[in-house]
Amino acid sequence: MRNFLARRPTWMHFFFNPSQRLVGVFLIFILLPGTFLGVFALRVLRQEEQLVKQRTKENLERIAKEIGRELESEFKSWDVSVGLAAESGILGTDFLPEIIRQALEEPGDGILLSRAKGDLSSFPSGALLFLLDSPSALLPPTSRPPAGFFEAESLEIKQKDYTKAILAYRNLLESAKTEIRAMLLQRLARTLRKAGRLDEAADTYRDLQGMDTVLIGGLPSDFIGRSELCALAAERGEMSELGVLSLSLYRDLVGGKWLLDEPRYMYYSDRCRSWCRESQVQPGEFARLQMMEERKLALTRAAKEFSIEPRRIRSDRNGTHLGFWRSDPFAAVVLSENYLRLRWWPQIISSQGEDLDSVLYSSDGHVLFGSSAMEAPPFAVVQNLRIDSMPWRIQIWPRNPEVIQRAVRQRQNLFLAILVFIGALLIFGSYITVRIVRRELEISRMRADFVSTVSHEFRSPLTGIRQLGEMLLDGRVIGRKKQYQYFKMIVQESDRLTRLVENILDFSRMEEGRKEYRFEPLNTSQWLLRLVIDFEKEITTEGVAVEASSPEGLPAISADNEALGSAVHNLLDNAVKYSPGEKVVWLDAKAVGSEVRIAIHDKGVGISESDRKHIFDRFYRADSEITKRIKGAGLGLNLVRHIVTAHNGRVECESRVGEGSTFSIRIPALPTSEGG
Numbered sequence: 001m002r003n004f005l006a007r008r009p010t011w012m013h014f015f016f017n018p019s020q021r022l023v024g025v026f027l028i029f030i031l032l033p034g035t036f037l038g039v040f041a042l043r044v045l046r047q048e049e050q051l052v053k054q055r056t057k058e059n060l061e062r063i064a065k066e067i068g069r070e071l072e073s074e075f076k077s078w079d080v081s082v083g084l085a086a087e088s089g090i091l092g093t094d095f096l097p098e099i100i101r102q103a104l105e106e107p108g109d110g111i112l113l114s115r116a117k118g119d120l121s122s123f124p125s126g127a128l129l130f131l132l133d134s135p136s137a138l139l140p141p142t143s144r145p146p147a148g149f150f151e152a153e154s155l156e157i158k159q160k161d162y163t164k165a166i167l168a169y170r171n172l173l174e175s176a177k178t179e180i181r182a183m184l185l186q187r188l189a190r191t192l193r194k195a196g197r198l199d200e201a202a203d204t205y206r207d208l209q210g211m212d213t214v215l216i217g218g219l220p221s222d223f224i225g226r227s228e229l230c231a232l233a234a235e236r237g238e239m240s241e242l243g244v245l246s247l248s249l250y251r252d253l254v255g256g257k258w259l260l261d262e263p264r265y266m267y268y269s270d271r272c273r274s275w276c277r278e279s280q281v282q283p284g285e286f287a288r289l290q291m292m293e294e295r296k297l298a299l300t301r302a303a304k305e306f307s308i309e310p311r312r313i314r315s316d317r318n319g320t321h322l323g324f325w326r327s328d329p330f331a332a333v334v335l336s337e338n339y340l341r342l343r344w345w346p347q348i349i350s351s352q353g354e355d356l357d358s359v360l361y362s363s364d365g366h367v368l369f370g371s372s373a374m375e376a377p378p379f380a381v382v383q384n385l386r387i388d389s390m391p392w393r394i395q396i397w398p399r400n401p402e403v404i405q406r407a408v409r410q411r412q413n414l415f416l417a418i419l420v421f422i423g424a425l426l427i428f429g430s431y432i433t434v435r436i437v438r439r440e441l442e443i444s445r446m447r448a449d450f451v452s453t454v455s456h457e458f459r460s461p462l463t464g465i466r467q468l469g470e471m472l473l474d475g476r477v478i479g480r481k482k483q484y485q486y487f488k489m490i491v492q493e494s495d496r497l498t499r500l501v502e503n504i505l506d507f508s509r510m511e512e513g514r515k516e517y518r519f520e521p522l523n524t525s526q527w528l529l530r531l532v533i534d535f536e537k538e539i540t541t542e543g544v545a546v547e548a549s550s551p552e553g554l555p556a557i558s559a560d561n562e563a564l565g566s567a568v569h570n571l572l573d574n575a576v577k578y579s580p581g582e583k584v585v586w587l588d589a590k591a592v593g594s595e596v597r598i599a600i601h602d603k604g605v606g607i608s609e610s611d612r613k614h615i616f617d618r619f620y621r622a623d624s625e626i627t628k629r630i631k632g633a634g635l636g637l638n639l640v641r642h643i644v645t646a647h648n649g650r651v652e653c654e655s656r657v658g659e660g661s662t663f664s665i666r667i668p669a670l671p672t673s674e675g676g
Contacts, residue, residue: 052404053379056379056398056404057379057381060356060379060380060381060396060397060398061381061383063356063396064381064383064385064394064396065383065385067348067358067385067394067396068383068385068386068387068392068394070348071348071385071387071392072387072388074348075324075387075388077099078099078100078324078333079324079326081097081099081100081324081333082100082324082325082326082331082332082333083326083331084097085097085100085112085114085331085333086114086326086329086330086331087329096112100112100333103333103335103339103344104123104124104127106339107126107127107255107292107295107296108127108292108295108296108298108299108336108338109295109299109335109336109338109339109343110127110299110333110334110335110336110339111123111124111127111128111299111300111303111333111334112124112331112332112333113132113303113306113307113330113331113332113333113334114329114330114331115307115329115330115331116329119133120132120133120307122303125256126255126256126257127256127296127299127300128256128259128296128300128303129253129254129256129265129293129296129297129300130259130260130261130262130264130265130266130300131259131260131261131262132300132303132304132307145180145183146172146175146176146180148168148171148172149172149184151168152165152168152169152172152187153165153187155168156187156190156191156194160194162191162192162194162195163195165191166188166191166192166195169184169187169188169191170188172184173185173188178211178212178214179214181211182208182211182214182216182221183214183216185204185207185208185211185221186208186216186221186224186225188204189201189204189205189208189225189228192204193232198232198235198236201232202229202232205224205225205226205228205229205232206225206229207225208221208222208224208225209221209222209225209226209229210222210225218261218264219260219264220258223258223268226245226248226249227249227268227271229245230242230245230246230249230271230272230275231271233245233246234275234278234279239278239279239280240279242275242278242279243276243279243280243281245275246272246275246276246279246281247276247281247282247285247286247289249272250269250272250273250275250276250286250289251289253265253268253269253272254269254289254292254293254296256296269293273290295336295338297318298318298319298321298336298337299321299334299336301318302314302318302319302321302323302334302336303334306321306323306325306332306334307332310323310325310327310332311323312324312388312390313362313363313366313368313390315362315364315366315368319336319337320337320340320362320366320367320368321334321335321336321337321340322334322335322340322344323335340368340369341369345360345368345369345370346369355398355399355400355403356396356397356398356399357370357377357396357397357398357399358370358394358395358396358397359372359394359395360392360393360394361392361393361394361395362390362392363390363391363392365393370395372395377397377401378397378398378401378404379397379398379401379404380395380396380397381395381396381397382394382395383395383396461493461494461497462493462497464489464490464493465490465493465494465497468486468489468490468493469490471486472486472487517560517563517646517647518560518561519558519559519560519647520558520559520560520561521556521557521558521670522556522557522558522559522561522564523556524550524554524555524556524557524589524596525550525551525552525553525554525589527561527565528548528550528568528587528589528598529548529550531565531568531569531572532546532548532550532572532587535569535572535573539576542576543583544576544579544582544583544584544585545583545584545585546572546584546585546586546587547584547585547586547587548586548587548588548589549586549587549588549589549590550587550588550589551589551590554589554590554591554596555591555596555669555670555672556669556670557596557647557667557668557669557670558647558668558670559647559667560643560646560647563643563646564643564644564647564667566639566643567639567640567643567644567651567665568587568598568600568665570636570637570639570640571600571640571663571665572585572587572600573636574636574637574663575600575601575602575604575661575663576602578602578604578605578661579602579603579604579605579660580604580605582602582603582604585600585601585602586599586600586601586602587599587600587601588601591669592666594668594669595649595666595667595668595669596666596667596668596669597664597665597666598664598665598666598667599662599663599664599665600662600663600664601660601661601662602660602661602662603659603660604660604661605657605658606655606656606657606658606659606660606661607653607655607657607661608657612653612655615637615653616637616638616640616641616651617638640663640665644665644666644667647667647668648667648668649665649666649667649668650665650666651663651664651665651666652664652666
């Protein structure tokens with residue numbers, strides 16, 4: 001049986017060894033469950049992400065189909081509304097279906113076309129910028145010029161006799177009819193301008209502008225007057241007047257006040273913009289008019305093409321336009337790209353949810369709504385639709401994919417938190433295990449070192465006291481003088497033993513926070529001299545002297561006489577012990593600012609930089625040959641720091657290996673009134 005127990009299997013040693021048993025518990029109850037939960041969490045994370053993507057895709061495909069049905073229904077509504085407008089034959093806001101009326105409210109958003117008896121008309125007025133049909137209606141008036149008209153033109157153009165031509169035009173004006181009068185005023189103003197009589201020419205153009213509008217060479221008479229007044233202002237360098245006149249003319253031109261043919265409109269539009277830029281008109285208003293003109297130009301050109309060949313979608317350099325029509329009688333509504341982009345497509349698509357973004361493509365792949373992304377957005381779905389017998393395609397995705405991703409991340413974070421927690425447990429368990437083992441080893445080592453050191457410290461004075469006492473008891477010491485020396489040595493060893501006990505007790509009290517101090521004013525110079533004298537008596541046998549420099553007049557301090565004296569004693573004792581072969585240590589006290597500095601200096605072995613970081617720690621002793629030979633518990637400097645800190649002071653160390661050390665205690669000085 002003993003043999004069986006003596007040869008315990010290897011695997012049993014693991015469970016019977018205390019430190020390994022702790023590791024075994026850690027592996028079984030923390031590491032294995034943590035690994036299992038980590039693998040499980042990773043699998044759930046992967047499955048959860050795929051499930052969310054699949055659900056999102058199915059939901060977006062359903063929404064895309066609903067948008068397709070909504071578009072088809074909307075197209076039918078527009079077709080019915082256009083048919084009603086065609087049957088009514090009345091182009092007026094009050095008689096139009098609601099959806100058409102709303103589309104025609106903003107200039108440039110839409111236009112209603114109607115053809116009756118070959119004539120093409122549009123609504124609302126001013127929606128077009130130029131004529132859609134041939135400009136045959138813009139012919140000069142059919143009235144015959146009066147007698148003498150051609151003679152006046154010959155004087156102006158061929159003979160360049162402007163004075164006689166001006167007189168001839170004015171004579172004709174006296175008896176001219178209204179439609180002829182406008183033409184004569186235009187010729188008269190032109191001739192006055194050629195003659196350099198610009199003020200009279202400007203007045204004549206103003207008269208022409210104020211007349212009832214008639215056509216002169218295919219252009220409205222008031223339009224001719226206003227445009228020529230702008231030209232005169234530019235010629236004369238009157239920038240302020242040019243700005244007012246050109247901006248007003250441009251505003252009416254863009255507003256559709258005059259219907260010109262396309263080439264003339266573009267010519268005069270260019271001239272108006274040039275005049276506005278030259279005169280530096282209001283930049284905001286000018287920019288607004290330019291934007292409106294671009295929109296209306298695109299709509300007018302689309303309406304012109306639509307009147308020739310109706311198509312549902314028209315995408316070209318003028319933009320994308322949507323058309324609805326009825327052939328007999330002909331009526332059509334053309335919606336501009338601006339209206340579709342800002343009001344129509346968003347209204348239809350956002351009906352399925354405002355948290356979606358989408359791109360709508362026509363059959364030729366042109367983007368009708370939205371902006372095509374360079375890369376496919378997260379969770380994007382592409383759905384092919386068939387609306388109004390035409391193929392369409394829509395790409396739809398969540399506007400805020402981070403919301404979906406956040407939901408996934410929340411679940412992921414939950415499982416990641418579990419993984420992190422498990423990892424933290426593993427790390428913490430490992431750390432605690434190592435820390436406990438190291439701490440137990442350190443405590444055991446420190447306890448052994450402390451007990452050994454204190455035992456040696458106690459053994460020396462106790463041995464000396466015992467030996468001296470035995471000699472006195474056996475009568476081997478003869479003579480009162482000799483006996484007195486032995487008794488004195490017994491007292492000194494007892495004092496040494498008492499200090500050792502007091503140091504240990506003080507350390508215990510300080511660690512537990514039970515140490516009490518009795519503060520009182522001290523005459524620093526006298527107090528230090530007494531300390532030095534008492535210390536020299538103790539080290540008489542060492543053959544070392546203390547050179548003290550403690551001048552009279554040092555500021556008084558508030559201190560516990562015994563505690564602070566013990567701190568100074570410890571530093572002096574260290575200076576002697578760690579200065580083998582040296583015969584002197586020094587104590588220097590002086591006032592430094594509002595403090596008293598007590599410095600103990602030796603020329604001993606010194607302290608290395610690495611050891612200086614730890615010399616005030618409890619039980620710490622430098623690892624050197626001389627330190628090993630010198631007895632000590634590693635408590636002295638720790639007690640010094642505790643005591644000095646309790647006195648609101650600080651202790652400092654300066655040292656070089658082989659050159660000695662200087663320990664300085666700095667204690668706040670009492671004000672003169674208190675210390676005197």
